[in-house]
Amino acid sequence: MKPLVIEKVNQVFGTGTARVHVLHDVSFETEPGTVSLIMGPSGSGKSTLLSIAGGLLTPTSGMVSVAGEPYSDRTKKQRDKLRLDYIGFVLQAYHLLPYLTVQDQFTLVDKVKSTGNLSADELAEVLESLGISDLVHKYPPELSGGQQQRVAIARALYPNPAVILADEPTAALDGPRVQVVADLFKSLAVEHGKSVVIVTHDSRLTDVADVIYEMKDGYLTQKE
Amino acid sequence: MFLALKEIKKEKIRSGMIIAMIALIGYLIFILTSLALGLARQNTDAVNSWGIDNITLNDSANVDLRQSIITQKQVGNLTADQALLGQAPVVVKAKDHANTSAAFVGLKPDQFIAKNLKVSSGHQATRVGEVVADDSFKTKGYELGDTVTFNDFSRKFKIVGFTQGAKLNIAPVLYGRLSTWRQLKGNMPGAYASAIVSKDAGYRTKANGLKTYSKATFINKLPGYSAQNLTFGLMIFFLMLISLIVIAVFLYILTMQKLPNYAVLRAQGIPSKMLVGATISQSVLLAAAGLILATALTVVTAFAMPASVPVAFDVPILASAGVGLLVMALLGSLIPIRSVLKVDPVSVIGG
Numbered sequence: 059m060k061p062l063v064i065e066k067v068n069q070v071f072g073t074g075t076a077r078v079h080v081l082h083d084v085s086f087e088t089e090p091g092t093v094s095l096i097m098g099p100s101g102s103g104k105s106t107l108l109s110i111a112g113g114l115l116t117p118t119s120g121m122v123s124v125a126g127e128p129y130s131d132r133t134k135k136q137r138d139k140l141r142l143d144y145i146g147f148v149l150q151a152y153h154l155l156p157y158l159t160v161q162d163q164f165t166l167v168d169k170v171k172s173t174g175n176l177s178a179d180e181l182a183e184v185l186e187s188l189g190i191s192d193l194v195h196k197y198p199p200e201l202s203g204g205q206q207q208r209v210a211i212a213r214a215l216y217p218n219p220a221v222i223l224a225d226e227p228t229a230a231l232d233g234p235r236v237q238v239v240a241d242l243f244k245s246l247a248v249e250h251g252k253s254v255v256i257v258t259h260d261s262r263l264t265d266v267a268d269v270i271y272e273m274k275d276g277y278l279t280q281k282e
Numbered sequence: 283m284f285l286a287l288k289e290i291k292k293e294k295i296r297s298g299m300i301i302a303m304i305a306l307i308g309y310l311i312f313i314l315t316s317l318a319l320g321l322a323r324q325n326t327d328a329v330n331s332w333g334i335d336n337i338t339l340n341d342s343a344n345v346d347l348r349q350s351i352i353t354q355k356q357v358g359n360l361t362a363d364q365a366l367l368g369q370a371p372v373v374v375k376a377k378d379h380a381n382t383s384a385a386f387v388g389l390k391p392d393q394f395i396a397k398n399l400k401v402s403s404g405h406q407a408t409r410v411g412e413v414v415a416d417d418s419f420k421t422k423g424y425e426l427g428d429t430v431t432f433n434d435f436s437r438k439f440k441i442v443g444f445t446q447g448a449k450l451n452i453a454p455v456l457y458g459r460l461s462t463w464r465q466l467k468g469n470m471p472g473a474y475a476s477a478i479v480s481k482d483a484g485y486r487t488k489a490n491g492l493k494t495y496s497k498a499t500f501i502n503k504l505p506g507y508s509a510q511n512l513t514f515g516l517m518i519f520f521l522m523l524i525s526l527i528v529i530a531v532f533l534y535i536l537t538m539q540k541l542p543n544y545a546v547l548r549a550q551g552i553p554s555k556m557l558v559g560a561t562i563s564q565s566v567l568l569a570a571a572g573l574i575l576a577t578a579l580t581v582v583t584a585f586a587m588p589a590s591v592p593v594a595f596d597v598p599i600l601a602s603a604g605v606g607l608l609v610m611a612l613l614g615s616l617i618p619i620r621s622v623l624k625v626d627p628v629s630v631i632g633g
């Protein structure tokens with residue numbers, strides 16, 4: 059079963075003269091343990107596609123399913139649950155709750171999802187590999203931007219989702235850091251078996267990609 | 283609850299300020315409520331102690347006991363459930379005491395009010411010239427056996443007993459004989475009593491020129507009573523409103539700051555229910571903490587308050603005021619909850 063399948067998705071915003079057709083018959087699917095890169099200039103529809111893949115936005119037409127479960131015939135609440143179970147979002151703006159320690163960011167997940175989360179040992183391992191083990195009792199405002207991003211990545215991994223969706227994860231990073239984050243996403247795929255989808259216009263990430271798509275004016279094509 | 287507690291714990295200064303604000307407002311509500319109740323009791327204690335259902339007055343007296351005069355003919359036949367009383371305002375004078383304004387209430391010793399009168403010390407008045415006085419005379423330094431005079435009235439009266447909670451329209455009451463009341467009225471021809479009071483709910487006067495009023499009507503018409511209650515009621519209402527606004531504004535600001543965080547949590551699949559729950563629990567926790575402080579302040583005040591201040595700390599009534607404040611806290615979280623429910627997780631995608 060494919061972790062994420064997107065079939066003939068169209069997205070239209072607005073009506074009349076304000077009508078914009080943002081996505082045109084977009085289809086793609088992911089395999090476990092791979093990194094898919096969706097490249098494209100700003101305004102080409104990448105974020106819209108990511109919102110649809112994560113079930114935040116219902117497409118005008120087309121089908122999206124996660125772990126074999128289509129979003130379409132689910133209520134809003136059930137889509138929340140699907141997202142909680144199968145999707146890990148790594149967003150450009152991390153927005154970690156400032157009044158929760160790093161540890162409590164994970165505890166919060168336990169409050170709404172009691173099973174299937176990483177065990178304490180697994181979490182410790184993830185934190186170790188992200189190099190943030192000794193930050194667990196700190197509050198986000200006490201961390202650097204890079205540390206916050208790594209906490210956000212750990213937070214996305216904690217519910218043990220099959221799919222990781224990342225929106226412009228390197229947008230705010232300089233040269234050397236980009237490589238670190240790229241390697242990190244690679245290891246999520248290789249070591250943790252996730253299907254990683256990265257949406258970006260940063261060509262420095264192409265090294266780690268198993269599949270590269272190009273998004274242009276709402277049309278998605280596979281490059282290699 | 284988890285999120286609310288963590289936030290309150292982390293944001294100690296902010297939370298402390300709002301708790302302090304709610305505590306002060308709650309304290310003011312408690313004190314005003316107690317003052318309102320204390321004054322209300324000083325108006326009605328005596329009437330309530332009589333155990334009556336209704337009162338019959340001269341129908342041109344504007345439901346004012348002091349203005350009512352009824353004749354013997356109008357009284358007609360009474361049963362054991364009815365009693366006559368005559369009220370006259372008096373200035374109580376005694377050696378070594380400042381003059382005191384009081385209400386003289388004349389009773390017939392064989393009727394139920396005189397018979398049921400409970401003395402806290404001394405004994406009931408058995409003779410003409412003996413009076414039973416409100417306990418407040420005792421706090422003013424009067425003792426059993428003291429003699430007093432009324433206004434310019436030459437006759438002397440002896441205090442033979444004290445009774446608790448004998449207050450009529452703020453004035454302390456002296457119970458004596460109905461015949462004394464007639465003398466105080468200058469033996470006005472036809473003045474037999476001020477009122478007929480009845481324990482029997484079915485009693486209605488048939489006499490011309492008299493009218494029977496329910497106890498509630500009579501109390502509401504006590505001079506100043508309704509206006510006073512209205513004033514206090516309004517003050518308490520506005521304090522409640524202020525607490526509602528304070529809580530709502532505070533929560534609104536806090537919640538607005540968190541909406542981007544909430545949008546991320548929503549994108550990650552955290553249900554809105556949890557975020558709404560956090561807002562409600564935050565509001566209730568802050569209000570409850572404020573209330574606990576307010577209660578502590580009120581208890582301290584209750585002990586420190588001199589006996590002469592007319593306050594009555596009534597636990598059930600104060601508790602309902604507290605519940606009212608909690609309800610305000612819940613209402614105050616409604617607007618922030620609306621914003622929480624409207625959070626759109628798509629907004630955080632794409633930066």
Ligand SMILES: Nc1ncnc2c1ncn2[C@@H]1O[C@H](COP(=O)(O)OP(=O)(O)O)[C@@H](O)[C@H]1O
Pocket residue numbers: 071072078080098099100101102103104105106107632
């Ligand atoms: N809610 C919306 N209503 C109208 N137009 C939108 C909306 N969301 C996105 N768009 C438009 O869709 C296009 C693609 O946007 P987006 O997916 O954010 O692109 P990218 O992430 O590739 O920069 C843009 O032209 C944008 O203006």
Ligand SMILES: [Mg+2]
Pocket residue numbers: 101104105631632633
């Ligand atoms: Mg974008």
